[in-house]
Amino acid sequence: MNTFEQFEQNESGIRSYCRSFPVIFDQARGAELFTRDGKSYIDFLAGAGTLNYGHNHPVMKQALIEYLQHDGLTHGLDMYSAAKERFLETFDRVILNPRGFGDYVVQFSGPTGTNAVEAALKLARKVTGRSNVISFTNGFHGCSIGALAATGNQHHRGAAGVPLTDVSRMPYANYFGDKVNTISMMDKLLSDPSSGVDKPAAVIVEVVQGEGGLNAASAEWVRKLEKLCRKHDMLMIVDDIQAGCGRTGTFFSFEEMGVKPDIITLSKSLSGYGLPFAVVVMRRELDQWEPGEHNGTFRGNNHAFVTAAAALEHFWTTDEFANSVKAKGTIIRDRMQKIVRRHGPDSLYVKGRGMMVGINCPDGETAAAICAEAFENGLVIETSGNHSQVVKCLCPLIISEEQIDKAMTILDAAFAKVMSADVKNQAS
Ligand SMILES: Cc1ncc(COP(=O)(O)O)c(C=O)c1O
Numbered sequence: 001m002n003t004f005e006q007f008e009q010n011e012s013g014i015r016s017y018c019r020s021f022p023v024i025f026d027q028a029r030g031a032e033l034f035t036r037d038g039k040s041y042i043d044f045l046a047g048a049g050t051l052n053y054g055h056n057h058p059v060m061k062q063a064l065i066e067y068l069q070h071d072g073l074t075h076g077l078d079m080y081s082a083a084k085e086r087f088l089e090t091f092d093r094v095i096l097n098p099r100g101f102g103d104y105v106v107q108f109s110g111p112t113g114t115n116a117v118e119a120a121l122k123l124a125r126k127v128t129g130r131s132n133v134i135s136f137t138n139g140f141h142g143c144s145i146g147a148l149a150a151t152g153n154q155h156h157r158g159a160a161g162v163p164l165t166d167v168s169r170m171p172y173a174n175y176f177g178d179k180v181n182t183i184s185m186m187d188k189l190l191s192d193p194s195s196g197v198d199k200p201a202a203v204i205v206e207v208v209q210g211e212g213g214l215n216a217a218s219a220e221w222v223r224k225l226e227k228l229c230r231k232h233d234m235l236m237i238v239d240d241i242q243a244g245c246g247r248t249g250t251f252f253s254f255e256e257m258g259v260k261p262d263i264i265t266l267s268k269s270l271s272g273y274g275l276p277f278a279v280v281v282m283r284r285e286l287d288q289w290e291p292g293e294h295n296g297t298f299r300g301n302n303h304a305f306v307t308a309a310a311a312l313e314h315f316w317t318t319d320e321f322a323n324s325v326k327a328k329g330t331i332i333r334d335r336m337q338k339i340v341r342r343h344g345p346d347s348l349y350v351k352g353r354g355m356m357v358g359i360n361c362p363d364g365e366t367a368a369a370i371c372a373e374a375f376e377n378g379l380v381i382e383t384s385g386n387h388s389q390v391v392k393c394l395c396p397l398i399i400s401e402e403q404i405d406k407a408m409t410i411l412d413a414a415f416a417k418v419m420s421a422d423v424k425n426q427a428s
Contacts, residue, residue, distance in 0.1 A: 004024075021041075029056055031054055031396045031403050041375075041379060043380050043395065044382075044393050044407055046394050046396045047268070048242070049247060049268045049356075052247060053273075053311055053396065054396035061273070063307060064273065067303070075298070075302070076302050077297065077300050078300055081300065083302040084108075084300065087305035087309045090313055091106065091309075091312060094316045104283055104284065105281070105287050109278050109299065110278065110296035110297075110298055111267075111277050111296075111299070111304070112142070113242075114147040117265055118144055118146045120204070123294075124286075132166055132200045133149075133168070134170050135149075135150035135168075135170075137152055138153075138212030138215060139152050139205070139209060140152070140153060140209065145160060148164055149166060150204050170182065182221075183224040183228055187228055200232070201234065202235035202262075203228075203229055205239065206239050207222055207238060207243055207248075211242070211384050213384050214353075214392060219256070223258060223259055238254055240253050240264055242268055243356060245266065246316075247354060247356045247397070262282065265281075271307050272308050273308075276301055277304035321397075324397075325354060325397050328399065328401070328404065329355045335408040336358075336359055342415075344362075355393075358392040360389060367388060367389050370414045373413075377414065378410060379407050379414075382394075
């Protein structure tokens with residue numbers, strides 16, 4: 001039996017995931033979590049997209065152990081270190097250069113996604129001398145004030161306590177359905193000097209909206225957005241904090257779309273080991289920072305540099321891993337389509353791209369009940385979306401097909417139970 005007295009007595013009421021998963025976890029390996037009393041769960045939450053390579057991957061673990069035994073620098077502010085040099089060299093050679101970003105530079109922000117977003121927004125404003133930024137409906141960029149202003153979610157915005165300013169919200173791809181061209185709409189607003197939309201410094205966009213409910217923009221929409229940025233002299237910031245690091249089947253979520261953002265934010269799975277780490281990748285000409293202007297004590301998480309370099313070297317020097325993500329993404333999507341056909345062809349549908357996929361339920365209550373039922377049977381899975389109505393499969397990318405099969409069987413049974421109860425309730 002778990003008791004949660006310690007947490008209830010000493011931890012703030014802000015805690016949230018533990019309310020959906022009321023057990024005490026103690027160990028984790030690959031795509032599995034283990035409680036203190038030995039029960040195992042398949043992890044379809046994966047640190048909200050932070051554990052793309054699973055828990056305690058042996059390659060990164062070994063690199064970290066060796067580094068610790070060598071008394072390698074742990075904390076280094078932004079001083080030069082051997083670990084940072086190795087990361088920069090590896091990131092440039094394995095990721096940036098082969099993808100045409102060899103002339104971009106890397107800023108180490110504070111180690112959270114929201115801090116990378118803060119830095120990206122500040123930089124865009126500094127470089128252009130404009131304050132307004134365009135962000136999108138259902139976008140999520142973090143909970144510190146600047147990033148929160150660009151975030152749509154009312155639950156998070158409501159906690160700001162100050163006005164959230166200098167952002168113009170525009171409709172994301174397909175926000176009004178596939179008949180409404182939201183790029184033309186934006187073009188018209190930006191071209192009209194009396195529209196009331198101040199000329200923006202930048203547009204910040206997720207190519208697949210993670211927290212917003214797995215809304216995936218088409219390549220065409222993203223290409224048009226880039227053109228719009230060029231036409232109206234706005235910087236294009238892609239927030240790839242959740243969709244990046246391989247989640248959609250390529251390292252960057254926009255990679256096969258033929259676009260070249262001016263600024264890219266990365267965090268979550270970048271360290272490859274769940275260690276805090278975030279960067280802003282920018283066109284060299286945009287690097288107009290004065291030394292230390294966007295400061296932060298924890299900009300030099302050397303342990304994260306070590307595991308990140310090991311992860312890039314291990315997973316990204318050939319196409320094998322990316323191809324496996326694409327293949328597993330198809331398996332998961334096919335299984336979800338079957339669930340939809342079986343339990344609610346009129347009320348359920350599959351959303352997302354790559355291994356960032358989920359099932360849209362009629363409402364948040366149904367989705368929550370499905371996740372709770374799945375948890376009872378050994379699957380950690382959460383919801384996202386504007387009404388928390390999407391059951392979101394964010395499993396580690398290294399998950400085995402056997403584990404996918406097991407998880408999908410649990411999910412199928414959870415949908416069967418909850419959807420049949422829903423039907424009964426509607427009938428009575
Ligand atoms: C796209 C995106 N940007 C930014 C963030 C904020 O990252 P963090 O929670 O590390 O501050 C998140 C977190 O979920 C995210 O999904």
